Amino acid sequence: MTPHARCTWVKQATNQIVMNCADIDIITASYAPEGDEEIHATGFNYQNEDEKVTLSFPSTLQKGTGTLKIDFVGELNDKMKGFYRSKYTTPSGETRYAAVTQFEATDARRAFPCWDEPAIKATFDISLVVPKDRVALSNMNVIDRKPYPDDENLVEVKFAQTPIMSTYLVAFVVGEYDFVETRSLDGVLVRVYTPVSKAEQGKFALEVAAKTLPFYKDYFSVPYPLPKIDLIAIADFAAGAMENWGLVTYRETALLIDPKNSCSSSRQWVALVVGHELAHQWFGNLVTMEWWTHLWLNEGFASWIEYLCVDHCFPEYDIWTQFVSADYTRAQELDALDNSHPIEVSVGHPSEVDEIFDAISYSKGASVIRMLHDYIGDEDFRKGMNLYLTKFQQKNAATEDLWESLEKASGKPIAAVMNTWTKQMGFPLIYVEAEQQEEDKVLKLVQKKFCASGPYTGEDCSLWMIPISICTSDDPTCAKMQVLMDKSELTVVLKDVKPDQWVKLNLGTVGFYRTKYSHDMLESLMPAIKDLTLPPVDRLGLQNDLFSLARAGIISTVEVLKVMEAFVNEPNYTVWSDLSCNLGILSTLLSHTDFYEEIQVFVKDVFSPIGERLGWDPKPGEGHLDALLRGLVLGKLGKAGHKATLEEARRRFKDHVEGKHILSADLRSPVYVTVLKHGDSTTLDTMLKLHKQADMQEEKNRIERVLGAISQPELIQKVLTFALSEEVRPQDTVSVIGGVAGGSKQGRKAAWKFVKDNWEELYNRYQGGFLISRLIKLSVDGFANDKMAAEVKAFFESHPAPSAERTVQQCCENILLNAAWLKRDAESIHQYLLQRKASPAMEFIFGVA
Numbered sequence: 001m002t003p004h005a006r007c008t009w010v011k012q013a014t015n016q017i018v019m020n021c022a023d024i025d026i027i028t029a030s031y032a033p034e035g036d037e038e039i040h041a042t043g044f045n046y047q048n049e050d051e052k053v054t055l056s057f058p059s060t061l062q063k064g065t066g067t068l069k070i071d072f073v074g075e076l077n078d079k080m081k082g083f084y085r086s087k088y089t090t091p092s093g094e095t096r097y098a099a100v101t102q103f104e105a106t107d108a109r110r111a112f113p114c115w116d117e118p119a120i121k122a123t124f125d126i127s128l129v130v131p132k133d134r135v136a137l138s139n140m141n142v143i144d145r146k147p148y149p150d151d152e153n154l155v156e157v158k159f160a161q162t163p164i165m166s167t168y169l170v171a172f173v174v175g176e177y178d179f180v181e182t183r184s185l186d187g188v189l190v191r192v193y194t195p196v197s198k199a200e201q202g203k204f205a206l207e208v209a210a211k212t213l214p215f216y217k218d219y220f221s222v223p224y225p226l227p228k229i230d231l232i233a234i235a236d237f238a239a240g241a242m243e244n245w246g247l248v249t250y251r252e253t254a255l256l257i258d259p260k261n262s263c264s265s266s267r268q269w270v271a272l273v274v275g276h277e278l279a280h281q282w283f284g285n286l287v288t289m290e291w292w293t294h295l296w297l298n299e300g301f302a303s304w305i306e307y308l309c310v311d312h313c314f315p316e317y318d319i320w321t322q323f324v325s326a327d328y329t330r331a332q333e334l335d336a337l338d339n340s341h342p343i344e345v346s347v348g349h350p351s352e353v354d355e356i357f358d359a360i361s362y363s364k365g366a367s368v369i370r371m372l373h374d375y376i377g378d379e380d381f382r383k384g385m386n387l388y389l390t391k392f393q394q395k396n397a398a399t400e401d402l403w404e405s406l407e408k409a410s411g412k413p414i415a416a417v418m419n420t421w422t423k424q425m426g427f428p429l430i431y432v433e434a435e436q437q438e439e440d441k442v443l444k445l446v447q448k449k450f451c452a453s454g455p456y457t458g459e460d461c462s463l464w465m466i467p468i469s470i471c472t473s474d475d476p477t478c479a480k481m482q483v484l485m486d487k488s489e490l491t492v493v494l495k496d497v498k499p500d501q502w503v504k505l506n507l508g509t510v511g512f513y514r515t516k517y518s519h520d521m522l523e524s525l526m527p528a529i530k531d532l533t534l535p536p537v538d539r540l541g542l543q544n545d546l547f548s549l550a551r552a553g554i555i556s557t558v559e560v561l562k563v564m565e566a567f568v569n570e571p572n573y574t575v576w577s578d579l580s581c582n583l584g585i586l587s588t589l590l591s592h593t594d595f596y597e598e599i600q601v602f603v604k605d606v607f608s609p610i611g612e613r614l615g616w617d618p619k620p621g622e623g624h625l626d627a628l629l630r631g632l633v634l635g636k637l638g639k640a641g642h643k644a645t646l647e648e649a650r651r652r653f654k655d656h657v658e659g660k661h662i663l664s665a666d667l668r669s670p671v672y673v674t675v676l677k678h679g680d681s682t683t684l685d686t687m688l689k690l691h692k693q694a695d696m697q698e699e700k701n702r703i704e705r706v707l708g709a710i711s712q713p714e715l716i717q718k719v720l721t722f723a724l725s726e727e728v729r730p731q732d733t734v735s736v737i738g739g740v741a742g743g744s745k746q747g748r749k750a751a752w753k754f755v756k757d758n759w760e761e762l763y764n765r766y767q768g769g770f771l772i773s774r775l776i777k778l779s780v781d782g783f784a785n786d787k788m789a790a791e792v793k794a795f796f797e798s799h800p801a802p803s804a805e806r807t808v809q810q811c812c813e814n815i816l817l818n819a820a821w822l823k824r825d826a827e828s829i830h831q832y833l834l835q836r837k838a839s840p841a842m843e844f845i846f847g848v849a
Helices: 199-220 264-280 292-313 319-335 350-355 359-376 378-392 399-410 414-422 519-530 536-551 557-569 573-590 596-614 624-639 643-657 665-677 681-693 697-709 713-723 730-743 745-757 759-766 770-780 786-798 802-838
Strands: 002-010 014-020 024-033 043-047 052-061 064-074 082-089 095-102 127-131 135-138 142-147 154-159 172-175 178-183 189-194 228-234 247-251 428-437 440-449 466-472 481-485 489-494 503-505 514-517
Touching: 024 052, 082 172, 095 247, 127 135, 127 172, 172 247, 178 199, 189 199, 199 228, 199 264, 199 292, 199 378, 228 264, 247 264, 264 292, 264 319, 264 624, 264 665, 292 319, 292 350, 292 359, 292 399, 319 359, 319 536, 319 573, 350 802, 359 378, 359 399, 359 414, 359 466, 378 399, 399 414, 428 466, 428 503, 428 519, 440 466, 440 503, 466 489, 481 489, 514 519, 514 536, 519 536, 519 557, 536 557, 536 573, 536 802, 557 573, 557 596, 557 802, 573 596, 573 624, 573 802, 596 624, 596 802, 624 643, 624 665, 643 665, 665 681, 665 697, 681 697, 681 713, 697 713, 697 730, 713 730, 713 745, 730 745, 730 759, 730 770, 745 759, 745 770, 759 770, 770 786, 770 802, 786 802
Parallel strands: 189 228, 228 247, 428 514
Antiparallel strands: 002 064, 014 052, 024 064, 043 052, 082 095, 095 172, 127 154, 135 172, 142 154, 178 189, 428 440, 440 489, 466 481, 466 503
16 A cells, blocks of 8 residues: 655646546545645546546635645556566576566556656655665665664665656666666766676676766756666566666666677667667656657657767767668658658557557657758757757657757758658658759759559649758769758759769768669669779668669569679678668568579578678677678578588587587577578477576577577477467567567468467557557568458457557558569569579679669
8 A cells, every 4th residue: 555645736626636547446535735624535436448537525625735645556567567567586596576667658657646648747756665675766866764664674765856757757666686886977876787696797788878978968968967877677578678767777688788698789789778768868858748749759869869879989880870771761661651650640548659659750750850960960950959958958848849949050941841751651752863964964853752552643742841962973972962852843953973973862871761763873873882882871772772662663673683683792781781681571572482492592692702701700800790790691591591501500509509619699699590490399499498598688589589480380389389488578479479470481370370369368468568569560561462461450350459550550551562562573583583593603784674
């Protein structure tokens, strides 16, 4: 039972108080006007559907301030939201529970009755009564800790008063933890809390956090407003992390790094997530969005600046090129669908809030902020940010408020430009044609909405205000011309550009649009891919645009396969990563045909030269990106059944299992996936044994994600059953099922059947959170016939999942698009692959229709 007092201000006389409240039983409630008698509430009426309670009082509460006191009982639930319990195992193997919170978006009301909306801010004085051998943490520092009078095993821990803040950022944690600590240059006490006996694994995140706080203080010219910040690893945690003010919670895999057993991609992931959550301490916590419609401001901004921060801490990561592959192209893929949504989306019921934590809010949000930052320039952008944070600190703001501050700082028409990107869904495709006129090149640009289903034929012509940059072979890294395209057609004259010089739009792949070049313009760019004169991020953007155009039926897929072969000299990890991703999509599509093996031959041909150059073992002087590239290439070759790679993977796996020679962390995923893909029941049993023995959650996750590569039907069932077992943490079940669906054609069918058969359990486990959307997407996205789209639609009509409604629509649309793509291009792809096989020398033919 928790007494709960809150200083309240009655604005107009009433005999009722309505608050948010969910899964809570109120015992008593009373209101005491300042300096007057306490009035006890006589009725509690719960509106469960709306997650509200109405307290009725026998007499009128008069205008003025007073204290509302509530005694209530709630439950420590197992839903990974509200105030919940998180299961962990002690070093001696005993199962115990920690009590932790996750309130965003609308779950503070599960921990205490409150006004649970971002714009209703208050200060919080928090005290926790806890077992004396447990760690108790909250947003602020501890100011008092004393024995609890009624029980000598308990202590009462009192925390300092918080600044004025929103309910969704309140947090408390009670459990067993060790920590490492340091002070940042600007004097903030930083601690990373880890599971007991794993404090070592908190050091990397601690280093990143200690560098990040001064970086943001300097960037915004606003100091971090609290005396301390804690970062803590939580065993059962639905999201990647949560930015609670002063007490940031993380999945273990997003915070803990073991110098010996963590791979390079995990380090990078931890650095990005720490950068993201700490950015929120200013952008989101100090200044909060007015309402969930503006969620994108929080998430898009933090998803952009996390890269700026990691680039500052680890310049060797080449992180901005990775942004294009991880966020920009991912957002474009989703935003080309008819079932996308604008960045700013009106939100009513809590289930609608959960639905917008998606790639549009995060990745498209981050991409348009990156474009805006480029358009304004860093200096004016920082000035505008400072204006915004200073003006609205401890208050709430809307998208328009940010535009106004940036407009003031830069003198550019920010609101007019940005409204075209945030208030309408989708993005443009720019058609470009060039004509030589004596010494000049004249470009004709036409913008149309880019649609995943092919050329846009709609009535209403969406228009965007597009900052366009153009470079030439004269200097591929510098814009020869910058122009704001604010109408549907535009002609630009590039002075002194010779006939043999190529021209490229969207320097640095910063503008959020795709480009369709004329045949000649594209042809002239091909040698620049092959001889690497085009910078990596531009090579990546060009290839990704072409792949999307083929997927949409605007060009033929065969043309893209020819371009992919031009990447034979490619050294850059991120370019390969994007290429690999696109070939993966194509492989999945062609698993529905009888020539799946032919595309595997193509994959082996494209990846084996780089595989041979890299070899298996790191060479002196190699860095972070080489390690990522080696893992990517070996995994790709291994899965495709490249003979030498498969043999070496099996040999190294055997040594690893026998303890003769432990695999380096960077090689584990590629080796595991290779031996499983071509393995049997013994291989699977060995992997499950490794999983059981793994002490680190990162290693468990690594294994869970690849188990789906196994191809025999009875073993696929075994993996699916394992996904729901006690061995797998609830938030990780989704990636096991997703791995099966993405692993093979048989896996796809089995995973979908498994989801349908176990729907009740899965839905109860994840309802309302974004994990249910992820589960649905991973299970059905790879199908490619109209019948399956109808089946998926029908299933979710009879088994509704309100917070995943849009995801279901997007998945059905994707299945229909896959079916159309297959119908349109399968035969010509098959012919091309056969013809390649017939001519033994790999020919590089550049001709793009």
